[in-house]
Amino acid sequence: MARLADYFVVVGYDLDKRGGSEGQGRILQRFPEKDWEDNPFPQGIELFCQPSGWQLVPERQPATFFVAVLTDINSERHYCACFTFWEALDNPQLQRAEASEADEVDEEPAVVQPSQVFAPKSLVLVSRLDHTEVFRNCLGLIYTVHVDALSVPLETVIGNLLTCVIPIAGGSQPGQEEREESLRTITLGAGDRQVIQTPINDSLPVSGSSVAQLFRQLGIVNVLYLFCAALTEHKILFLSSSYQRLTDACRGLLAIMFPLKYSFTYVPILPGKLLEVLSTPTPFIIGVNSFFRSETQELLDVIIADLDGGTVTIPECVHISLLPEPLLQQTQTALSMVLDPELEVADHAFPPSSTQPSALKIQDKEIRAVFLWLFARLFQGYRWCLHIIRIHPEPVIRFHKAAFLGQRALSEDDFLMKVLDGMAFAGFVSERGPPYRTTDLFDDLIANQVERIRQEEACPHKVMNHIKELAEQLFKNENPYPTVAMHKVQRPSESPGQNQPQNQTPFPPLDEVTVQLFIDHAAAKLKTAPPVVKAELKGMVPSGPPLDIVDRNGNVLANSARRLEVVRNCITYIFENKMLEAKKLMPAVLRALKGRAARICLTQELNQHVLQNRAVLDDQQFDYIVRMMNCTLQDCSHMDEHGIAAALLPLVTAFCRKLGAGITQFAYSCVQEHMVWTNMQFWEAMFYSDVQNHIRALYLEVDDGDASTSCERDGGREVVSALELASEQSRLWPTLSKDMQTERVQKEESTVFSQAIHYANRMSYLLLPLDTSKNRLLRSSGLGDVESVSNSYVTNSIAGSMAESYDTESGFEDAESSDVANSVVRFINRFVDKVCNESGVTNEHLKALHTMIPDIVQMHIETLDAVHRESKRLPPIQKPKLLRPTLLSGEELVMDGMRVHLIPDGREEATGLMGGPPLLPAEGAIFLTTYRLIFKGTPSDPLVGEQVVTRSFPIASLTKEKRISVTLPMDQFVQEGLQLRSCTFQLMKIAFDEEVASDLAEVFRKHMHKLRYPQHVQGTFAFTVGQCGKLVVEHKAKDKNQSIKTLSKNLVKSAKRTIGRQYVTRKKYTPPTWENRSSLQSELDEDEISVSEELDQSSLTLSSTIRSSDRQTMSNVVERACCRDYQRLGLGTLSNSLTRSKNEPFRISTVNRMYTVCRSYPGLLIVPQSIPDSTIQRICRCYRQNRFPVVCWRNSRTKAVLLRSAGLHAKGVVGFFKSPNAPTAGMPSQADSTSLEQEKYLQAIISSMPSYSETSGRNTLSGFTSTHMNTSDSSDKLRQPKIGALMKQVMGAKEDVPGTFSRGGKWGSIRGSGRLSAYNPEVGNRLAGKESPQPNGGPSDALFLRPQKAYLYIIGDKAQLKGGKQDSFQQWEVVPIEVCDVRQVKNSFKKLMKACVPSSPNSDPNMSFHRCLEDSEWMTLLHKVLQVSVLVVELLDTGSSVMVSLEDGWDVTTQVVSLVQLLSDPYYRTFDGFRLLVEKEWLSFGHRFSHRGAQTLASQSSGFTPVFLQFLDCVHQIHLQFPMEFEFSQYYLKFLAYHYVSNRFRTFLLDSDYERIELGVLYEEKGERKNPQVCKSVWDYIDRLHKKTPIFYNYMFCPEDEEVLRPYSFISNLKVWDFYTEETLSEGPSYDWELVRGRQERPAEETPDKPDTSGPTSQRQIVWPCYDSRSKVVPDAITKLLQDLQTLEAELGQASEKWKDTWDKIKTTQRTETKLESRPSFSSSLLMSSNLSHQRRSQGVYLQESGVGSSINLALDCEASATSTPVAGRPSTSTLYSQFQSTESENRSFEGILYKKGALLKPWKPRWFVLDKTKHQLRYYESRQDKECKGVIELAEVESVIPGTPTMGAPKNIEDKAFFDLKTTKRVYNFCAQDSLNAQLWMDSVQSCLSDA
Secondary structure: OEEEOEEEEEEOOOOOOOOOOOEEEEEEOOOOOOEEEOOOOOOHHHHOOOOOOEEEOOOOOOEEEEEEEEEEEOOOOEEEEEEEEEEEEOOOOHHHHHHHHHHHHHHOOOOOOOOOEEEEEEEEEEEEEOOOOHHHHHHHHHHHHOOOOOOOHHEEEEEHHOOOEEEOOOOOOOOOHHHHHHEEEEEOOOOEEEEEEEOOOOOOOOOOOOHHHHHHHHHHHHHHHHHOOOOOOOOOEEEEEEEEHHHHHHHHHHHOOOOOOOEEEEEEEOOOOHHHHOOOOOOEEEEHHHHHHHHOOOOOEEEEEEEOOOEEEEOOOOOOOOOOOOOHHHHHHHHHHHHHHHHHHOOOOOOOOOOOOOHHHHHHHHHHHHHHHHHHHHHOOOEEEEEEEEOOOOOOEOOOOHHHHHHOOOOHHHHHHHHOOOOHHHHHHHHHHHOOEOHHHHHHHHOOOHHHHHOEEEEEEEHHHHHHHHHHHHHHHHHHOOOOOOOOOOOOOHHHHHHHHHHHHOOOOOOHHHHHHHHHHHHHHHHOOOOOOOOOOOEOOOOEEEEEOOOOOOOOOOOHHHHHHHHHHHHHHHHHHOHHHHHHHHHHHHHHHHHHHHHHHHHHHHHOOEEEEEEEEOOOHHHHHHHHHHHHHHHOOOOOOOOOOHHHHHOOEEEEEEOOOOEEHHHHHHHHOOOHHHHHHHHHHHHHHHHHHHHHHHHHOOOOOOOHHHHHOOOOHHHHHHHHHHHHHHHHHHHHHHHHHHHHHHHHHHHHHHHHHHHHHHHHHHHHHOOOOOHHHHHHHHHHHHHHHHOOOOOOHHHHHHHHHHOOOOOHHOOOHHHHHHHHHOOOOOHHHHHHHHHOOOOHHHHHHHHHHHHHHHHHHHHHHHHHHHHHHHHOOOOOOOOOOOOOOOOOOEEEEEEEEEEEEOOOHHHHOOOOOOOOOOOOOOEEEEOEEEEEEEEEHHHHHOEEEEEEEEEEHEEEEEEEEEOOOOOOOOOEEEEEEEEEOOEEEEOOOOOOOHHHHHHHHHHHHHHOOOOOOOHHHHHHOOOHHHHHHHHHHHHHHHHHHHHHHHHHHHHHHHHHHHHHHHHHHHHHHHHOOHHHHHHHHOOOOOOOOOOOOHHHHHHHHHHHHHHHHHHHHHHHHHHHHHHOOOOOOOOOOOHHHHHHHEEEOOOOOOOOOOOOOOOOOEEOOOOOOOHHHHHHEHHHHHHHOOEEEEEOOOEEEEEOOOOOOOHHHHHHHHOOOOOOOOOOOOOHHHHHHHHHHHHHHHHHHHHHHHHOHHHHHHHHOOOOOOOHHHHHHHHHHHHHHHHHHHOOOOOOOOOOOOOOOOOHHHHHOOOOOOOOHHHHHOOOOOOOOOOOOOOOHHHHHOOOOEEEEEEEEOOOOOOOOOOOOOEEEEEOOOOOOOHHHHHHHHHHHHHHHHOOOOOEEEEEHHHHHHOOOOOHHHHHHHHHHHHHHHHHHHOOOEEEOOOOOOOHHHHHHHHHHHHHHHHHHOHHHHHHHHHHHHHOOOOOOHHHOOOOOOOOOOOOOOOOHHHHHHHHHHHHHHOOOOOEHHHHHHHHHHHHHHOOOOOOOOOHHHHHHHHOOOOOOOOOOOOOOOOOOOOHHHHHHHHOOHEEEEOEEEEEEOOOOOOOHHHHHHOOOHOOOOOOOOOOOOOOHHHHHHHHHHHHOOOOOOOOOOOOEEEEEEEOOOOOOHHOOOOOOHHHHHHEEEEHHHHOOOOOOOHHHHHHHHHHHHHHHHHHHHHOOOOOOOOOOOOHHHHHHHHHHHHOOOOOOOHHHHHHHHOOOOOOOOOOOOOHHHHHHOOOOOOOOOEEEEEEHHHHOOOOOOOOEEEEEEEOOOOOOOEEEEOOOOOOOOOOEEEHHHEEEEEOOOOOOOOOOOOOHHEEEEEEEEOEEEEEEOOOHHHHHHHHHHHHHHHHH
């Protein structure tokens, strides 16, 4: 029974304290005046009566009523019902005093003051019961008695009210009594009568209709948000202008949270004065009047629900975890069916007549029923996760959160995690945990209806029926007798009109004595009355059905039976010692252990092998068992939600192995690396479950044996029996005697105590590392900060946690072992304190524990030391033996192999994911040599164990190295590892084996860095090869302290010495071209130009030091590649005959022979004939790096030249274009002298062009037909518009996506784009053959004047040319383009590497390979370079010269210039030509290979920028589009791409010829061959290899005559180069030929097919992508035939012929057959028969590097439509492909035997002569088969061919006409053919070659 009202209070306006801006209230009277003992008077009632503040108002307002809720210090809620009415005040003094205040109240100062103001007065009823309606009636009655002045004294009414007693809840006895209990009729003695219905069960909240109201105000989704927010402890604020609604909303929210109780701040109505409460850090539910809305705006973390507006505002920083799906969806559906039943049938054609929602009160209960149903689903089975750890004197119960989440497969679910961690749930467990108590609706639901809920959840209508049943029960509970509702309460009779005169009397002060008498009288009566005993019905709480265990995905794992079988078999094998069988099963087992069922199976199986808590194993068994345990634990999260770590805990202390006398190592020392052991919550749960078992055993009368059999682990029986036991014991407890009770309490306490000791031991086992001197970082972080680990959800990637802890806790690194002990002791102490306090262990016992723990830990450390010592002595478990890699000659090991594991990276091929066996992870060793980094090992998967995995890359190509932590799938130890990335598109992720000491790994890193970035280029492998390692080190040490100056001096001196020395030894190697070297040197002497005085003397170090050996140097310079090429192109010779050189437009200048004009240019340069060297020295200053324009190629047909230079210096730009304000364009007075000279220079180039001189300077195209142009004029006109379009694409604004417009598409005026207005807008239009539009739209002049075309186009950088103004009369034009910056290339390459070789598998669909490739923009860069190159090719082909002057002239310029020559000149598409091109444009013209490749310490910071690789990629793209135009194969390009970064050869080292001369490496390539194995030049190496094998040769080579290639450059036409993506794990990269082929060749000779597989008889060959080298295992058809031929020759014992001869022979016979069929023709291109050409095409697939499909597609497409030849000027494709030409390695235009007369007094000898038109030479050999050329006659030097006469010693019987002479600039050759016809043919052929040139 309880009092209906505890206190009655009258609160009024405080007239004394009204000084401030707002008034205050004060308590006028309260009854009773003494506090009740059980219920003190609550403070602050006067604030809550007027929450918006006490104020006087000018008009009387209607009376108000609301209920506020106050919470006292004991968390008891007091309901304060406030009834407020207004009383008049008419004190004139008050009026004066209050005038200002009244002003403010009115806010209308102009109005005359009212004679009266009204003050509020409140009647307050304070109660612990929540009966709103009763309070409203009672207070209303008191007010009515006062107002209507009824005859009843107020004291009587109030006395009756305060003495009224009602039951709290109507018990559940049947019959009349119950009815009286739950119905209480009360009267206050004023003729009133009320019936109070109390709920049947007070544990269920009473809600009236507040829940339904809340949903009406806010809507379903909003209320669900609030519901979840309240459960997950967020702050919630309600706003409304009605106080009663605030209270109702808060009450409604609490009602739907049942069975959880809200335990934080709960203030449904918060007074304005207390608003600062809102900034409290704790969660709350608070209601505030909308009047204060503005003050709630700055709350950042509060969810605001506006009841009047129906909105819920969630701040950005607040994340509300919502209910897990599908619960959320189902709840929403159910709610909408309750609130809006019409929704379902809204679309029905015949909707049912009545679908109105239920009445509010009913609806309210239905909504609550939905939430009850929801909680029943959320918490179903919770009782199975309760641990009862004490029964007497009070039950102590703990909830096993992890197990609960694990069984629900919701361990990842945010919402449930937060709810279970919250205070409300803790209250729920302590309230509902005890097994012996009264039960309510929720208990019934959990116990008996879970099954029903589960079956019905999918069917909304059945759910609705269930909810209606629940609602009925809830309604019945609240309104047990809905029919009884007699309320007879008077209301005030006044009408508003009368209220002025009538109510003058204020509320009177009441007589306390009278009221007190009433109270005392009632109290006395209560004492005498017999106590009402209502027996509480306690009973055992049923647990309900146990949970079905579901897996992560919500279903039970498929095919798990098979997996469990594998696990069981493996364990059986291990214990039967069948190790080989076990080893085979191991990988499958480790995979199976990812599933939970398999893990549980493992723990059960292992349990069976434990006898009396021990299982002694041998080493190998131990190793396997530990491996499996680690694997099992690795996938467990730190929470251990599936209880797997718990099940393993007894096992890790059971399995052990004997290490020596009395020393045993247990499994726990090998499974410590898991987060779960550092999680306090795990230990607590384990402890409690063990304690529960022991306490259960205490009370079970049966003996232990039966008990252990009856309970299965994790199964049903045990838990039930524990709670049942407890319930039974609680029931019996009151009946026991005192002694019995204390005895039981003591027994339980000591049980807990003994368990605590046991756990202190267990924890020290798992927390102390085996090697206590080495503190594991994981340990320290885990123990140092336990709370953070146990409360935050850490993922199971141990690697991640290690990486984090490394930074945070690095202080632990050098910690002493005592620190380990201390941290472990601290951890255990904390654990013991917590569990012992919770489970009521006595203080003495707790102290004993604290003293014991350090001893336990210390003792354990001592045993561990012995174990650690012994375990080190163990022979390592059979690990695969380390395989030695084969090394190149001269390559030496720097560090011997360190055992590592090669971990799979993001490439999936090797891991077996894409089919094939899992080659990775592999186990082996990493070797560091002077040249490479090599991993060699065998796959960990035993099924492929006999394969060898090799991965290597040159140390010089290392671009990034970073430390990583790796968890190996087999061992589970977290290993330190390295991730090494190389720019040869290789990635090694290695984890060091535990046997590798960490300092050794550090040494490895240091060595690697030293080798990667040597101090000087001489430290690279190409220089140190063959020397012993010591030299290198000394060299470095010396260099360190020398200043740069002395260093360079020494270098130059040594260079001088070496150059001198080398020349002496070189003589016999000089090729025969320079037989008359003496004449040449004399010529040089005459030509020597003295260096002009004005040059800076300091820069002449070279010339001064090399003066002595000047001549040799010069002759070498002449011998360089450039010179040979210039002579071939006819650009100038170093010849004596002046007559010849004068009419040539260009000459070879030696102005830079000492590298004084430009350091990065070659010594000899081609400049216009008319420009003297002095001019050059002045001009060069205008250009960056002094790289002035020089000619590098000339089109043999149009005689247009290609020039290269760097961009202009800024000051040069202004001079270059006439300054805009100059009055006339050409007045010398205005212009700078250098700019004039520059102009002169450009003019000289233009005048060198025949087209210019012939049109006598006229600038129009009409004159542009010249004898030099073989193509007809019409084709030129056809080509013209194409160029314009090209040009516009190249110049186009950035927005244009490359590749969007077609080649010849229209393109609007540049002016329109508004971006290029700085440049001459007509450039593109003129080129396009379009006229510039006239402003008035009339016809333009172009109809009368042919559009002019510039003679020289300058391709310049857009950014540099800004602001220049172009002169319309100049003959050159500038084409501004945007070039890609070096930084762009660098970043793009980084991204390209990450795309092609990702470091880890990526599941994110946005990071797919193609997406990453696109992001890298590599293809876009290729597109830009190719586009510019094609434009330049077009311009040159139409007869305009082009000067490329971009950036510093050594990156993009080099790319463009090289590509242009490659596209325009077939010679560069041969082996010799390509080599020459690279030597000339890249090496001689100073591309900074060392700098861009970051080859030394100095350039390390600049990073790796693969400009040359980009060029090779472009060549590869062209090669794909024109597979028949290149003599070399794709492999050749890959070979160069690999070795240009490998530093194996010296070719691509250093930045310019100058540096190469300084180091003395420039001329040694032809030099000493002391060590024939060590090739210093990559070209020599390629030559040698080419002779041995056709690997570099392209069988489809069949060039067109003078073919100009115009490849597509759109991104859609470009392919990813397979160099970036392919790898061969069987042998490593195939570019170091000796390593790869050395092993394989011998067996290949013995047996016809190479046995790559180990199958003894099978002829089948398995080819694995990424493992085998496909080109080797499945060679293309021709290579295969050549190989077979060699094999047969070897078998027959014949001397095998070289492959090239064989190939040539076949081709010759092919050609003779062709000749027989068609008429014999001696034209330079021999027609092959069409059927042959068809056959060749169909072979395309095999030919092009074994299976690159694109080549054949291209070839076949071409036949169908002319796709690959977009430019009209080419011959049509059908002719192109039927005209297969001879494809011999040297292009033999004509060949045969001739007799040649030797030099003076030498006889005539027959020789095999070859006339090579492409190389422009006549070569002769000993015989047809001979490969070594005996001599070369350069056709450039031939002056005439004339019939000769027989001389002495000539061959007999040959007619005279068969003789002819060949006159060169040096000597006359006498020849004799077989007959006169033959001689005539020879003469004609040579003559035609000469005239062509």
